Amino acid sequence: MQLTPHFTLEELCFSQEAARAGIDNTPSGEVTANLLRLAKMLEKVRALLKHPLHISSGFRCAALNARVGGSKTSAHLEGRAADFICPAFGTPYVVARKIAGTRLGYDQMIHEYGRWVHLAVPRANERADRELLTIFEPGKYLAGLTQLNEGRA
């Protein structure tokens, strides 16, 4: 199902981990509505970066989220978040900085482990907080976008 010109429902629900574990990661109607809003945001990001996004994780049902060690309050559970890279544009840090420099209405963006960007849209009818975080160690969130984990060698 095509949600927007460049993003399908399947792409935002696909998970190698779910496939391996036999987990049914089919979204509910409510989750699908969130995924549509997420896809619209991803279209804006794609237009900004002028290159395709490679999505590694979108919706995660509870079983899948638990299996991959996701936060119990993860926006992925509601279909409101995607993890992606855009190598043709730059590193995840450079991508996150570019997005942060716009007025896009994301709820939260996290530069994760220097490896990918996590971008979440707000719940329907809620304000976009535009919160920026960086994480290099599980559970240890740093405010803002940073490039290096200066606490580690």
Ligand SMILES: [Zn+2]
């Ligand atoms: Zn994520």
